[in-house]
Each structure stands twice: as structure tokens, then as C-alpha cells.
Amino acid sequence: MAVATMTEYGALPAVQITAADGAEITVSLFGAHLLSWKTGDGKQRLFVSSQTPLDGSKAIRGGVPVIFPQFNVRGPGLRHGFARVSQWRMSASGGDGGHAYVELQLNQHDLAAEHAAAWPHAFELTLRYTLQGDALDVRYTVHNSGTAEFPFGVALHTYYDVGQLEATSISGLQGQCYTDHHLQTATQDYPALHFNQKHDRLYQSTPTLTLNTANATLHLEQQGFDNWVVWNPGQADAAALTDLADEEYLRFVCIEPARIDQQLLAAGSSWTGTHRISCAS
Numbered sequence: 001m002a003v004a005t006m007t008e009y010g011a012l013p014a015v016q017i018t019a020a021d022g023a024e025i026t027v028s029l030f031g032a033h034l035l036s037w038k039t040g041d042g043k044q045r046l047f048v049s050s051q052t053p054l055d056g057s058k059a060i061r062g063g064v065p066v067i068f069p070q071f072n073v074r075g076p077g078l079r080h081g082f083a084r085v086s087q088w089r090m091s092a093s094g095g096d097g098g099h100a101y102v103e104l105q106l107n108q109h110d111l112a113a114e115h116a117a118a119w120p121h122a123f124e125l126t127l128r129y130t131l132q133g134d135a136l137d138v139r140y141t142v143h144n145s146g147t148a149e150f151p152f153g154v155a156l157h158t159y160y161d162v163g164q165l166e167a168t169s170i171s172g173l174q175g176q177c178y179t180d181h182h183l184q185t186a187t188q189d190y191p192a193l194h195f196n197q198k199h200d201r202l203y204q205s206t207p208t209l210t211l212n213t214a215n216a217t218l219h220l221e222q223q224g225f226d227n228w229v230v231w232n233p234g235q236a237d238a239a240a241l242t243d244l245a246d247e248e249y250l251r252f253v254c255i256e257p258a259r260i261d262q263q264l265l266a267a268g269s270s271w272t273g274t275h276r277i278s279c280a281s
């Protein structure tokens, strides 16, 4: 039987679930933010900055920030939205010998007054994290519980612990069209994306990817989203981030299932995106 226990991560209330094989995740109620994922072999799969505030005063740098209702500055509101800086509720947890899950929810009544005023819609977000063997499944649902449509964008802004950036590559993106941070659009004509410079790429497609690091091989699949975003800030941008130590950009890459362009959700409708990360080693 899977067990969910309340714990703390930094100063943040969090829930931890452990599967029968010893795999374990820790999710903060602040942001429904996945902060730690250890597979049954004890390996940590996520990166969290040593400099990030962990007291609810600011978005967390690392883990899996949950993005809603806008990606980055692609909308009129808060950069990357308010979901990652809001207080969520645990709505369910459970499992059996084969899997363990925890589910968190956020609706308009949970928001700080400033966010509710800036985004006056009735909604319910549901995030379900499920551990199953060496895989983590994330199911993300946006429900419009109001009487008028609203626009939204979403992402799971996952920071992977890659150990050594120079030994890291992503395969599966050959032939895919992307836009980079210079707003140049191109087709990737090589099989493996390496990280010898800053990358901030928005891919227009969602193929299955493989993340290869010195110590791990992870397969990444998504459904329901529209894009992959791949980000590593490189040395200069990393130095400008106060919540990241200068050399820490050498330890992570972000690979994010996303729906970058805000799209309308009709009253009473739901959108669901799923993301599966499987560890082959």
C-alpha cells in the first residue's frame, strides 16, 4: 500500500509518497511543485537550485514548476502565471503494490487576492503525480467551471539533474521545427542536441525524446500539449539569475511539455495533458 506523509521541504509544507519498490516523490503544496523524484535505485532525477528560496516568497528554481495560465510573457499576466506561486490543496492519494499517486488541486478560491483580481475566472487545476516502477506519470487537467470562456497556456517546466552538462544530449528532435531566443525559426538537421551554449528553444511538435546523461537515460513522452521547450541558460544568463549559483547551469536542463500559445477553453470544458518520464537507467 502506498503511503502519503506530510513533510517539509525547506520551509514549505510538502507531501511525500513512496511506492512499493522504494521510488519516492516530494511535492510542495506551494505550486503543486514536484521537488524530488528518486527512483527505486535511490537516484535523484530532478535538479533544485541551492540558491532558491523555499519559503513561498518566490517561485522555486528547479523541480517541476507548474505553469498556468500563461507561459513566460505570452499573456498579460504574471510571468509564467500564478499557479507556481499559489497554495494548492492535496485532494487525493493512494495506490497499491504497483503504483502510488498524489493529486493536488487549485481553484479561484485558493488564490491570493491580487491573482484573483488579475485573473477573474472560475477554474480548477488538477495535478496527479503517479509513480509506477521507474516511470513518473503526470496528468494535468484544466477545467473551466465558470460561465464564460477563458484563454490559457500551460507547461510542466521540468528541471532534470544531468550531473554534467557537457555529457548531456537530447535525441528525437531531428527534423523538428523550432524557434530560438533570437526568434529565428529553423529545422533541426542533426540527431542530438548538445549543450555547449545557451539554448532556449520552442519546438512546434511533441515527438518522444530521449535524454542522455553521463549517468542516466530517460524517455520523455507527452500527450495533449503542443510543444517541447528546451532551456539551459548558459553561463552569462545563469550569472544573472540570483536564485541559481553561477556554476549550477552545468547541472541541469529543462525539457518542458507545454502549450505555449494561449488557447480558449469554453465554459464547462476541460483540457488534459499527460507526461510520462521513464528511466531506462
Ligand SMILES: O=P(O)(O)OC[C@H]1O[C@H](O)[C@H](O)[C@@H](O)[C@@H]1O
Pocket (backbone or CB within 6 Å): 072, 079, 080, 200, 201, 229, 230, 231, 254
Ligand atoms: O526564470 P523563469 O521565470 O523561471 O523562466 C525560466 C525560463 O523558462 C522557460 O524555459 C523559457 O523558455 C525561458 O526563456 C526562461 O528563461
